[in-house]
Amino acid sequence: MSRGLVALRITLRQQRTGWVACALLSGAVALGTAASFPSVVGTTAEQQLASARQFAALAKPISVLLPIPAGVDTLGGYVQWRVFGGLPFLLAAWAVVAGVNAIRGEEERGLLEQWLAAGIPRARWLLVRAVGFAVAVATIGLLVAVAAAAGASLGGGLLPLGPLLGICATLAALTLACFGIALVAAETASTRRTGLVLAGVWLGGLHLLNSVPRSAGHVPPSRWLSPFYWYERSNPLTPGGHLDLPATAGLAATGILLVGLAGVLLSRRDLGGSLLTLRPAGTARVLEPAPNPVWRMGPLAALYEQRLALLGWVAVAGVLALALASLIRPIVQALQTTPATRGSSRLLAAGDPTLVLLGYFLFGTLQLLVALYALTEAGRWADDDRTGRLEMRLSAPVTRSRVVLERALALLAGLALLAVAGTAAGWLGARTQGVRLPAGSLIVAAAALLPFGLSLGAAGAVLTGWRPRVTQVGLGSLIAVCFLLLEFGIVFDWPAWLVRLSVFAWYGTPLATGIWWPGLAALVAISAAGFAVAIASLHRHDIGQ
């Protein structure tokens, strides 16, 4: 086997976790959405038209996120809007992580140096990474097409194969372009983390460049700079829509050009350095330990170390909550004027629609954020074992029980910050809309996020003490399955006992119907038992193995 093929095989192997996770999630979304068309949109022409009107009304306030729906009274239009309007977010996020990891991640782990030492030129190495990513993206595109077709068939409908494959190809081309952007961003950053932030901000900006004009009503000439603009030019599943082949080819060409640019930039910089290096200020030699007392305060030190990341989480929670709460009144009005779908009728019947919907959107989103935060923290604990930090901590007179308890405390503090920031921003956003939220319910809903996040963290802690290498995959799968169980359970009207298996369901709807005490008790019990088991399993664990 040639060196290039070996490198390609290793490249595919290295990105397999993200690849498999993305494929499963994209496939599940495509399958579930296509299959749910009759139950969400309706089975008669009247129901479908009414649903389309409602979707159009609902989509207006959130047009900064999703494209304006068209022809959603048909299966093709619905799948085009829901699946191919939402999946770019997931795939772009994966492209950012994969692109930055390909350069900065490999560099920080010393793997890039090994590759280059083996005689593989920089440009060729990057090309192999890009080809590996393209192969992964192509398989995901194919899987999405198969899943959407299968879902449509399950729902008793049919999606035209040609247009379906066409939009999947456009989606793959968009993902490749995002990958190229991430590669170039990684070249200009000095660390993996900075690269992720830079690529995220860059792509976020390009998305807004395309989406803000949708709601603002005027189209700036610079909109063509956004790859999302070229992606949205294709809508072959929508009745009367078409596949814009030049735009799709342009996206793929942009991706290839950006990969080439990243290759040139890589060959023009020092390994381990960045293109934009700030000259360090000449400072005196330091011989003393840092005077900041926080470094000597156990769990606070862990929080302080990740202060910038935590700030990012808090900012995201705040901005999302503010945006969702600000949109609540137009959404309620849209639902009340065109109550068409079963879901919306059920929501409106559950009580004060503002409270019900705010609880659903705001705390549903905060739940997801909290779950992702717990997943990130658990990944950090597993990394401590892999990178030797845990060994150094345990070389001090520190018990393994203390390690687990400090992790739990740090997680709790982070969760509290997220919950407070999200809830406060939601309260503020609702207030700007003239919606007054009951303080008691709001505090209870925010507080209930803590045992929810802790229970997931406890599961992560158990996995870390047992097999650190599977922590992120295991906990990530659990979160994905629980989330999809709740979402699809509502859409497909699955039995209550089945939906109640999801840890997301145990949180309940505290803002609308109050706390669901059995669920809350289960979350608290799982948190306590989980961390107790984690202590026991860490005691039995061979550190670094």
Added chain:
Amino acid sequence: MATGTALGAIAAEGLSKDYGGVWGLVNLNLEVQAGEVFGFLGPNGAGKTTTIRLLMGMLRPSRGSARIFGLDCQDQAVAIKRLVGYVPGELPDWGRLRGSEITAYLAGLRGGVDPGQVPDLCERLELDLGRRWREYSRGNKQKLALVLALMHRPELLILDEPTGGLDPLKQQVFYQLVRDARAAGTTVFLSSHVLAEVEHVCDRVGIVRAGRLVTVATLEQLRRLRAYQVQVEFAGRPPTEAVTAADGVEQVTVTGSRLSCLVRGGFAPLLEAIAGRPVVSLTSHEPSLEELFLDHYRDNGVAGPMPPGPAPVRPRPSAPRE
């Protein structure tokens, strides 16, 4: 606290570690006296790091037990770590943290760190704590690991290949630090695969191979074992009989005008034996540690009978370090 010279600093009895079918360490019986500098020698993959990580309570033994200052390495690990300074074989990745932050963090976890000790160590090792871990060279990372191990003036130093990455000048500083620690009564357990390193500082040496302790020797015994492979090219017939009769000269072989032999101790007897003969060339090299010790013990059967236990096997490449 169970410290003092009356007790052995380290005692291992039948200590074994099974990495799921691959034995990293087999039936280790070892005693290190308090105040002693003990070198733990062996080639890569011999079981040095496994032994050290078992002593530190990082790994759970499959069989046997170990005690440090009379305290059990598993059940009383926390009490032990108050007395121990540790340099791991594989340095941790502290990412973006600065040296000063890492020092403050571990000093906070440990407590009781002498405020003057860190600057003193940094001064001696010429280490700048203001840099980020990621920016440190391999040698500077090793220096920081030494600072972290020594900053609380431990009673026992457990050092896993501590001079890796240090330049020769800093290695000398390290040897001096070990001598100073020993003078202050500290016990040192130091693993290495470099013979010259243990010669600099150790009182006794244990040699480990394929997970088994082959022997324990004093430095004096070690020096007696030291040998050089010598090859002499003569202009005429080599003086085989005179060379064979010389003190400390072994394994004499002659091929044409070339004589090869093994020289222990000094070179004087060999030089006397060949004096007056026309020598064209003379080369000498020191055999590697593995060649010297392990071949010696295997060939001469000096090592005691192998302890009962599973057959020794070399660890898998993906498994545990040493």
